[in-house]
Amino acid sequence: MNLPANHRLVQLTPERLREVLDLDAWSFPTAASLDQLESVPFPLTWDRTVGIDAELPDESVPPADGAVPRRRELVALHSSYPYGQFPVPGARLAAAGLTWVGVHPGHRRRGLLRAMMEHHFARCRADDEAISVLFAADPGIYARFGYGAAASEVHLLIPRAAPMHAVPDADQHTLRVEHATRAAHGALVADVHRRAGEASGRPGWVGRETPEQEATFWADPEFERGGAEDLRIVVVERDGDPRGYALLRREFAWPGTGPDGTVALREVAAVDIAAAHALWGSLTTMDLMERVRTPRLATDDFVTRLLVNPRKADPHVVDNLWVRLVDVPAALSRRRYATDLDIVLAVTDHHLPQNAGHWRLRARAFGEATCTRTDDPADVGVDVANLGAAYLGSASLATTGAQEHTPNSLARTATAFRWPVEAFCSWLW
Numbered sequence: 349m350n351l352p353a354n355h356r357l358v359q360l361t362p363e364r365l366r367e368v369l370d371l372d373a374w375s376f377p378t379a380a381s382l383d384q385l386e387s388v389p390f391p392l393t394w395d396r397t398v399g400i401d402a403e404l405p406d407e408s409v410p411p412a413d414g415a416v417p418r419r420r421e422l423v424a425l426h427s428s429y430p431y432g433q434f435p436v437p438g439a440r441l442a443a444a445g446l447t448w449v450g451v452h453p454g455h456r457r458r459g460l461l462r463a464m465m466e467h468h469f470a471r472c473r474a475d476d477e478a479i480s481v482l483f484a485a486d487p488g489i490y491a492r493f494g495y496g497a498a499a500s501e502v503h504l505l506i507p508r509a510a511p512m513h514a515v516p517d518a519d520q521h522t523l524r525v526e527h528a529t530r531a532a533h534g535a536l537v538a539d540v541h542r543r544a545g546e547a548s549g550r551p552g553w554v555g556r557e558t559p560e561q562e563a564t565f566w567a568d569p570e571f572e573r574g575g576a577e578d579l580r581i582v583v584v585e586r587d588g589d590p591r592g593y594a595l596l597r598r599e600f601a602w603p604g605t606g607p608d609g610t611v612a613l614r615e616v617a618a619v620d621i622a623a624a625h626a627l628w629g630s631l632t633t634m635d636l637m638e639r640v641r642t643p644r645l646a647t648d649d650f651v652t653r654l655l656v657n658p659r660k661a662d663p664h665v666v667d668n669l670w671v672r673l674v675d676v677p678a679a680l681s682r683r684r685y686a687t688d689l690d691i692v693l694a695v696t697d698h699h700l701p702q703n704a705g706h707w708r709l710r711a712r713a714f715g716e717a718t719c720t721r722t723d724d725p726a727d728v729g730v731d732v733a734n735l736g737a738a739y740l741g742s743a744s745l746a747t748t749g750a751q752e753h754t755p756n757s758l759a760r761t762a763t764a765f766r767w768p769v770e771a772f773c774s775w776l777w
């Protein structure tokens with residue numbers, strides 16, 4: 349691992365919390381004070397949180413015996429969440445959710461991120477986490493490390509009372525509108541979120557899996573509300589069974605011409621389209637509110653099917669999850685495929701040579717798959733970043749830059765990799 353002189357990787361511990369928060373605030377600027385940041389739950393898993401310490405000259409202390417005093421400074425940081433059951437097409441596997449990647453602005457472009465990525469991949473392989481997944485702060489960063497943009501999200505601004513297609517049984521639901529608290533709604537939200545993911549079979553739909561994530565998700569500190577009200581929840585139930593929820597704040601405005609409020613949603617989940625219809629019907633007709641601003645949504649979210657005129661909701665689409673295959677044969681054999689497949693892939697990987705070479709991927713449609721090294725000639729040539737992009741079944745391998753060596757092999761492979769439901773993660777970790 350190439351680190352500049354006087355730099356070393358260190359395992360971070362809770363005693364260094366303030367340094368970690370300070371560095372994170374250098375990486376991701378915030379108006380919050382260190383005391384405020386320290387007052388809310390800390391989301392990371394400490395034994396997966398690694399930094400880089402630099403030993404620097406300490407000008408605040410006079411030199412003794414001619415030697416320049418040194419001080420230690422945390423200059424880079426990353427962590428990952430342990431997703432033991434990360435949903436991929438037709439299966440679940442252990443994945444690392446890379447997060448809190450930051451390098452102090454005074455230490456950028458010296459290879460610190462590169463060194464941390466090497467460390468991260470080595471840890472994933474040691475822990476049998478076959479894929480690494482992340483949200484990219486900047487889409488320009490991660491392709492060079494073998495990640496591919498594997499999912500998309502859509503953001504909508506839905507006008508008040510936007511017409512929706514009728515859905516049978518939507519009127520069988522009742523509504524609750526309450527202050528949202530972890531004590532009252534934590535279990536309900538976790539349960540409906542899980543059921544929504546299972547019902548759709550949506551790759552990427554992972555919940556808050558650690559106690560630290562759960563505590564952070566529900567913290568709702570005043571300094572992070574941007575002047576808006578505290579968190580509220582709408583729950584839709586059928587025969588007493590909660591089947592959908594929306595976490596939200598109402599942003600009130602009265603510019604002189606009358607009420608002009610916005611319902612700002614934080615997260616929405618529904619187990620079926622009837623519950624979704626009841627939920628969105630309520631969200632788009634709240635008193636004094638003129639529009640609903642959605643959070644990230646799957647591009648095939650129920651609401652995109654319900655709206656009679658989705659164009660009026662001003663959709664814009666950006667990248668959601670990025671995926672990196674850290675262990676190619678493990679990752680490819682643990683997911684399912686939409687068609688039978690028997691193909692030889694020639695994989696290039698500039699960071700993890702163990703992944704490079706020819707792999708024979710055999711799969712039964714929606715059944716078992718195997719991936720074994722072979723000397724057979726390749727049907728399709730792919731970089732590991734192409735595989736990452738196609739891995740969750742949303743981006744087509746045919747449009748990610750893969751090369752076809754035998755007739756129709758790319759179309760067959762790309763078809764097998766696709767999945768009926770778009771991959772998506774509902775929350776930024």
Ligand SMILES: CC(=O)SCCNC(=O)CCNC(=O)[C@H](O)C(C)(C)COP(=O)(O)OP(=O)(O)OC[C@H]1O[C@@H](n2cnc3c(N)ncnc32)[C@H](O)[C@@H]1OP(=O)(O)O
Pocket residue numbers: 375376446447448449450451452455456457458459460461462463482483484485486488489492
């Ligand atoms: C999963 C997450 O947590 S995403 C969060 C990422 N963090 C941030 O955006 C916070 C603000 N930025 C930073 O902290 C840093 O600038 C980082 C982490 C993005 C980069 O750290 P550095 O130590 O400067 O990167 P490093 O010197 O190792 O550069 C590695 C390569 O990435 C490139 N790179 C680094 N940052 C960027 C960027 N924002 N956009 C495009 N390329 C980048 C470098 O040019 C270099 O390319 P090369 O190998 O072709 O020469």
